[in-house]
Amino acid sequence: MSLLRNKALQGVMTQEIEQVAEQEGVSPEFIRQGVAAGTIVILHNSNRENVSPIAVGQGLRTKVSASIGLYGKNATIAEEAAKIKAAVAAGTDAIMDLSVSGDIDTMRKESLAASNKPLGTLPLYQALAEAGKKYGSSLKMTSEDIFEVIERQAADGVDFLALHCGTTMDIIQRAKREGRIDPLVSYGGSHLIGWMLYNKKENPLYENFDRVLEIAAKYDVTLSFADGMRPGCLADSLDGAQVHELVILGELVQRTRAAGIQVMVKGPGHVPMDQLKATVTLQKSLCKGAPYFVFGPLVTDTAVGYDHISAAIGGAVSAWAGAEFLCYVTPAEHIGIPDVNQVREGVVAARIAAHCGDLAKGMPEAVKWNLEMSQARRDLDWEKQISLAIDPATTRKVWKERSGDFSSKCSMCGDYCAMEIVSQYLGNNEQHSC
Amino acid sequence: MTQMLDARAGKITEEMEIVAAQEHMDVEYIRQGVADGTIVIPKNKKRNRSQICGIGQGLDIKVNALIGTSSDRDQMEMEAKKLKIAEEAGCHSFMDLSTGGDIDGMRRQTLSLASVSVGSVPLYQAGIGAIKKRGSMVAMTADDIFGTIEKQAADGLDFMAIHSALNFDVLKSLQKCGRVADIVSRGGSFMTGWMFHNQKENPLYEQFDRLLAIMKEYDVVLSIGDAIRPGATADSLDEPQIKGLMVAGELVKKALEAGVQVMVEGPGHVPLNHIETTMQLQKRLCHNVPYYILGFLATDVAPGYDHITAAIGGAYAGMCGADFLCYLTPAEHLGLPNEEDVRTGVTAARIAAHAANSGKRRKKAWESNLGMAKARIALDMDKQVKLALNADKLLEAKAKEHYDQCTACGETCAAQIAAEYFGIV
Numbered sequence: 001m002s003l004l005r006n007k008a009l010q011g012v013m014t015q016e017i018e019q020v021a022e023q024e025g026v027s028p029e030f031i032r033q034g035v036a037a038g039t040i041v042i043l044h045n046s047n048r049e050n051v052s053p054i055a056v057g058q059g060l061r062t063k064v065s066a067s068i069g070l071y072g073k074n075a076t077i078a079e080e081a082a083k084i085k086a087a088v089a090a091g092t093d094a095i096m097d098l099s100v101s102g103d104i105d106t107m108r109k110e111s112l113a114a115s116n117k118p119l120g121t122l123p124l125y126q127a128l129a130e131a132g133k134k135y136g137s138s139l140k141m142t143s144e145d146i147f148e149v150i151e152r153q154a155a156d157g158v159d160f161l162a163l164h165c166g167t168t169m170d171i172i173q174r175a176k177r178e179g180r181i182d183p184l185v186s187y188g189g190s191h192l193i194g195w196m197l198y199n200k201k202e203n204p205l206y207e208n209f210d211r212v213l214e215i216a217a218k219y220d221v222t223l224s225f226a227d228g229m230r231p232g233c234l235a236d237s238l239d240g241a242q243v244h245e246l247v248i249l250g251e252l253v254q255r256t257r258a259a260g261i262q263v264m265v266k267g268p269g270h271v272p273m274d275q276l277k278a279t280v281t282l283q284k285s286l287c288k289g290a291p292y293f294v295f296g297p298l299v300t301d302t303a304v305g306y307d308h309i310s311a312a313i314g315g316a317v318s319a320w321a322g323a324e325f326l327c328y329v330t331p332a333e334h335i336g337i338p339d340v341n342q343v344r345e346g347v348v349a350a351r352i353a354a355h356c357g358d359l360a361k362g363m364p365e366a367v368k369w370n371l372e373m374s375q376a377r378r379d380l381d382w383e384k385q386i387s388l389a390i391d392p393a394t395t396r397k398v399w400k401e402r403s404g405d406f407s408s409k410c411s412m413c414g415d416y417c418a419m420e421i422v423s424q425y426l427g428n429n430e431q432h433s434c
Numbered sequence: 435m436t437q438m439l440d441a442r443a444g445k446i447t448e449e450m451e452i453v454a455a456q457e458h459m460d461v462e463y464i465r466q467g468v469a470d471g472t473i474v475i476p477k478n479k480k481r482n483r484s485q486i487c488g489i490g491q492g493l494d495i496k497v498n499a500l501i502g503t504s505s506d507r508d509q510m511e512m513e514a515k516k517l518k519i520a521e522e523a524g525c526h527s528f529m530d531l532s533t534g535g536d537i538d539g540m541r542r543q544t545l546s547l548a549s550v551s552v553g554s555v556p557l558y559q560a561g562i563g564a565i566k567k568r569g570s571m572v573a574m575t576a577d578d579i580f581g582t583i584e585k586q587a588a589d590g591l592d593f594m595a596i597h598s599a600l601n602f603d604v605l606k607s608l609q610k611c612g613r614v615a616d617i618v619s620r621g622g623s624f625m626t627g628w629m630f631h632n633q634k635e636n637p638l639y640e641q642f643d644r645l646l647a648i649m650k651e652y653d654v655v656l657s658i659g660d661a662i663r664p665g666a667t668a669d670s671l672d673e674p675q676i677k678g679l680m681v682a683g684e685l686v687k688k689a690l691e692a693g694v695q696v697m698v699e700g701p702g703h704v705p706l707n708h709i710e711t712t713m714q715l716q717k718r719l720c721h722n723v724p725y726y727i728l729g730f731l732a733t734d735v736a737p738g739y740d741h742i743t744a745a746i747g748g749a750y751a752g753m754c755g756a757d758f759l760c761y762l763t764p765a766e767h768l769g770l771p772n773e774e775d776v777r778t779g780v781t782a783a784r785i786a787a788h789a790a791n792s793g794k795r796r797k798k799a800w801e802s803n804l805g806m807a808k809a810r811i812a813l814d815m816d817k818q819v820k821l822a823l824n825a826d827k828l829l830e831a832k833a834k835e836h837y838d839q840c841t842a843c844g845e846t847c848a849a850q851i852a853a854e855y856f857g858i859v
Contacts, residue, residue, distance in 0.1 A: 132844030139848055176856055181807050183856045184849060194848030197855050233807030234792055234800070270807075273753050273793025299749060299789035301803040301810075304818065305827025309745050309785050316732060316746040320706050334810070335831040349742055356732040356746050359667060360706035367668075370734040374614045374666030374703075377734070377767065385767075388735060395738040395768065402769025403506070414505035416533055416561070418623035421571075422616050425630035426609060 003220050003260040004042060008035035016042050020055035025365060031055060038253070039289040041160075041262040043094060043118035046220040048157030052116040054093050056264060057291045061363065062319040062354035064091075064326045065120065065293070066347050069098035070107050071337055077107050083343045084114040090347035090391065092328070096120040096162070100187070101129055108156055118159035120224060123150045124188045124205075128195075139195055143204035151215050160222040162266060163212060164192050165205040166248040167228030172196065175229060175241035182232035183241070185269065189228025209252060213259040222262040224293055225249045230269035233301050237271045238279060250286035257288075264291035264325065271297035271314055280321040293325040294318050298333075307333035308349035315350060319357020326350045348391045355390065378419060436653040437477065439693040441469035449475045453488035458797055467491060471686075472722050474593075474695040476527065476551040476655040481590030484549040487526050489697065490724040494796055495752045495787040496526040498553070498726070498760045499780050501544065507770055508535030510543055516776045517547050523780035523824060525761070527551040529595070533558045541589060551592035553657060556583045557621040557638075561628075572628050576637035580644055587652040595699055596645060597621045597659035598638040599682035602629065604662055607674040615665035618702070622661025642685055646692045655695040657726055658682045663702035667734050670701065670708045676715070683719035690721060697724040697758065704730035704747055713754035724757040731762070740766035741782035748783060752790025759783050781824045788823060811858050 007014050013028050017035065020042055021028040034040030040057030056063050066087035068080045084095055097111040097119060104126045111119055127149040131141030150161065164186070172193055175183045184190040196203055205212060216223055229245040231237040249265050256263040265287045271279055276297065283292045297314035298307055311329035319326065330338035330346030338346060358366035369388065376384035382399065389395035440447050446465050453475055454461035467473030473490035489496050499520035501513045517528060527550050532540040537559045545552055560582040564574030586594065600622060608616060617623045625636055638645060649656045662678035664670045682698050689696040698720045704712055709730060716725045730747030731740060744762035752759065763771035763779035771779065791799035802821050809817035815832065819825045843849075 128843060128848065136844050137846050138843040139846055139851065172855075180856070181804070182811055184852055184858065187849070190849035190852050191843065192848075193855075194851035194853075198848070198851045233810075234803045235807060272795075273749060273789055274795075275793075300785060300792050300799075300823070301806040302788065302821055302823045303785045304806075304822045305824060305831075306781055306785055309742055309782050310789065312742050313746050313749040313786065313789050316706060317750060331827060332831075335828055348736075348739060352733065352736045352739055352742050353746065355735065356706055356743065359733055362707070370667045370705075371614065373734040374668055377666070378615045385737060389738065390736045391738060398738040398764055399768040402765040402772065402775070404769075414533060416505065416558075416620055416624070418618055418620045419615065421623040421627040425627055426616055 003217060004044070005035055005257070005262050006260040008032045016044050016053045020053055024055060024060050026059065030059065034058060035262070037289065038257045038263070039291070041222045041264050041291055043159040043222050044220070045154065045157045045159045047155060048112065048159060050113070050116050051118055051157070051159060054118055056293070056325045058289065058324065060324065061365065062324055062326065062357050063093035064328055064347060064350040064354050065094040065096055066092040066328050066343060067096040067098050068111070068343065069100065070102035070104065071100050075102060075337070077103065077110050080107060081110050081114050083340055084111060086340045086344045087347050088115045088117060090344045091351050092117065092347045094118045094120060096122070096327070098122055098125060100125040104129060108153065108158070112157050120160040120162055121153050121158045122162040122188050122226065123153050124164065124192060126153070128191050138191065139198045141195060143208065146204055147208070147211055147215070150212065154215050154219040154221050158221065160224045161216070162224045162226040163205050164189050164203070164226045164228045165209055165212060165252050166225060166245045167192055167203055168206050168248060169196060169202055171229055171241050171244045171248070174244055178240050180239060180241055181235050185232030186226065186228050186230055188226060192228060209255065213256060213261060216261045217259060222264065223256055225252060225263065225265045227266050227268070230267065230295065231271065233270050234272045237268065237275050242268070243282070246283060246286050250288065253287045253290045264293050267292050267294040267323065268297045269295055270301060271299065273299050273313070273317065276314060276317045277321045280318055280323050284322055291325055292323040293327060294323045295327040296329050298329065304334045305331055307331065308346050312349045312353040315353030316356035319354050320360040326354050348394070351390055380419070436650055436693050436695060437468050437475050438471065438695050441465045442693070449477050449486050452486045456487065457493050459492070463492065464488060468695070471690045471696065472724070474655045474697050474724055476553070476592035477653065478587070478590045478592045479653045480588065481545065481592065483551070487551070489758045491722065491757065493757070494791050494798065495756065496758050497524070497780060497783040497787050498527045498529060498758060499525040499776060500529050500531055500760065502530050502532035503534040503537070503540050504770060505534045510535070510540055512773070513540065514543060514547055515773055517544060519773050519777050520780050521548070521550065523777050524784050525550065525780045527553060529553040529555070529760070531555055531558065533562055537562070541586065545590050553593035553595060554586055554591050555595045555621050555659065556586050557597055557624055559586070561624045571624060572631035574628060576641060579637055580641070580648070583645065584648050587648050587654050591654060593655035593657050595621065595657045595659040596638055597625050597661040598636070598642055598645065598685050599658050599678050600625055600636050600661040601639045601681060602635060604674055604677045604681060605629065607677045608662065611673050613669045613672065613674065615669060617662065618665025619659065619661045619663055621659050625661060639681070642688060646689060646694050649694045650692060653695065655697060656689055658685055658696065658698045660699040660701060660728070663700065663728070665703055667703045667705045670704045671711060675701070679715060679719050683721065686720045686723050697726050700725050700727040700756070701730055702728055703734055704732070706732050706747070706750055709747065709750050710754045713751055713756060717755055725755065726758040726760065727751055727756050728760045729762055737767040738764055740764065741779050745782045745786040748786035749789040752787060753793050759787055784823055
């Protein structure tokens with residue numbers, strides 16, 4: 001079977017390339033070149049029927065991903081499926097099923113069926129959970145167990161796989177040496193590190209990286225390198241452990257591309273505002289322009305309960321600086337598991353961030369959208385404002401609740417509408433419906 | 435005397451001491467900043483209150499909340515509630531933007547309830563007073579305006595937004611440049627309507643010395659209103675905005691010469707790629723006086739979530755030198771905020787301010803982040819609650835015992851092994 005990336009390199013316009021080019025309003029040739037160069041990935045597993053592929057990368061609209069998944073005893077597949085629906089309704093571009101317990105296989109099948117958005121997973125979670133059941137402890141997990149789960153998930157049709165391929169023993173020791181404040185942030189990373197230390201073994205995903213590539217090639221899955229050493233507080237940002245892992249991931253990006261497989265790199269995490277641009281620039285340089293899939297980033301550690309706002313700040317500036325894919329952060333971050341409403345809020349906040357980045361980059365669609373909204377606002381055309389809003393249902397609700405019982409047409413200024421007063425004197429009152 | 439004149443005379447006031455202690459800085463730095471005009475301390479001579487703060491270069495970024503009645507909703511009790519909520523949420527000041535009902539009564543209520551500094555836009559009351567007294571806003575006289583300013587200053591307002599940086603030259607630019615949203619500032623629109631109708635120059639511009647005399651008498655911080663601020667990202671950094679900023683700069687110079695504390699209000703809708711330029715221009719043209727911004731909103735398309743778009747723009751502007759952030763609530767562009775919106779708005783603006791303070795490595799901000807990181811590792815919930823910018827959601831979750839223990843690993847959690855290795859147990 002010929003891989004999408006190899007076809008692009010050969011100059012073949014695939015159906016997926018045509019499809020995403022149309023979505024993005026760019027030429028298929030632009031997409032083909034990006035895929036060939038590795039600066040664009042098209043999320044699409046060759047085994048999955050119902051996926052509507054999306055492209056992530058340089059020169060394209062910034063995308064967002066929402067994470068759901070079974071966690072803890074009270075989680076149900078039905079509720080997680082409802083979160084997928086809510087995330088899709090709120091406009092997410094992709095879903096990640098990060099189930100760590102329960103019936104993970106069934107959940108994944110449900111996640112694949114629940115929407116036609118590309119689905120990502122983190123196979124290590126399932127490998128750990130199954131080892132916990134099978135051997136009584138996840139520490140007894142074998143390398144074989146990990147690869148078996150990766151293959152199972154890829155065969156099911158997962159479009160992108162998050163794998164901690166770059167978290168090596170060297171890096172773990174560096175983190176300890178340097179006295180990282182918070183060395184255990186990534187759930188998968190922490191468990192993998194524990195497994196490596198307990199078993200005194202190198203990371204199998206690093207050591208047997210060619211096996212990862214073989215599986216990815218079989219199903220044409222996009223790899224998403226997870227960062228076991230992502231900073232979990234501002235003070236750890238851009239420390240030796242994080243940068244070292246990025247160096248290794250850069251090397252693995254080249255091996256992945258050479259194997260004809262698409263790859264992107266995951267990023268932080270907690271990043272102070274003065275380091276956002278540096279973080280993206282470094283990733284772009286070390287990882288040879290591979291798309292950057294950042295988690296937030298959160299620009300403060302203390303906005304607990306409001307981390308979707310903290311993440312929107314970091315995400316917007318990062319998107320502007322070149323990060324192409326934002327993993328949402330919900331208001332439940334650092335508190336618990338998000339409910340359906342928090343999933344929705346997380347998606348909208350991430351979409352606002354992505355869009356602010358796109359607008360700053362001068363992307364024509366983003367500029368046009370803002371202009372249309374501003375015109376609708378000037379014209380006091382409420383229906384148009386609502387239809388153009390990033391979340392029309394919420395906009396309508398807030399509008400009704402905060403002005404529905406008021407007498408004037410626009411309660412912001414009540415009887416003293418700035419636009420109306422000025423339009424009388426600047427001779428453009430015909431545009432004004434108030 | 436004003437704080438600024440005291441500072442220039444080498445005198446360290448009690449307010450400067452308070453600000454220095456709050457900011458963990460040398461009081462001489464504060465005095466020099468006040469003398470130079472890079473720092474303002476809003477404190478009307480006539481008003482006593484418990485909370486003092488400084489705004490400006492080298493200090494933590496501060497946050498302002500808006501309250502006030504309107505023609506659609508005139509409930510002083512509700513505004514009193516909002517004031518309490520906003521103070522609890524941690525705002526550093528208020529602006530009372532009342533335009534409905536008993537504006538005098540509302541202002542006095544705000545001044546008596548607030549423990550932080552209070553500002554206003556006197557032109558609102560002057561314009562609405564003219565409608566009542568003379569039948570139309572355009573019948574307002576210069577004496578009406580200055581009379582209102584004097585009355586409000588005598589009541590004890592600590593800062594006032596006054597639309598002086600608007601003149602026919604700026605309006606000519608506006609007419610020829612073809613903006614998407616001409617004027618979105620309400621005070622700016624009042625003044626524009628008045629000027630066109632009467633074919634007279636803006637009295638607040640023309641008689642600026644008269645204004646300065648009042649500000650000086652009570653030591654009110656003059657906040658030069660941004661009458662011509664962009665109300666759409668497409669209008670950002672256009673000719674009228676820059677002309678307005680240049681006029682503001684000239685007026686700032688006069689205020690500084692007169693020993694009047696002064697800051698400048700800013701936009702509005704500004705895409706991320708315009709923020710640094712906007713900030714540098716303001717600082718350069720306005721002689722480095724504090725910049726008090728409304729947002730910035732980094733996109734136009736998120737009504738219902740403008741507290742978030744403003745947090746994005748405000749945080750980045752803070753990194754570029756903005757000193758004072760006016761909050762936006764989820765009700766912006768849609769209606770009047772309720773109590774919950776006020777709480778959300780203050781929290782979002784504080785996150786933006788804190789993000790910038792952290793990015794600038796401000797000591798207090800940086801240490802609170804570090805403290806939170808350590809409290810998280812130690813699973814010290816009490817400390818997390820203490821260090822949270824707003825602990826309400828954390829406490830809610832705690833009350834519900836939302837914490838669901840992960841049991842995936844079986845007997846021994848692999849992450850626990852890693853924790854032991856790193857000495858975190």
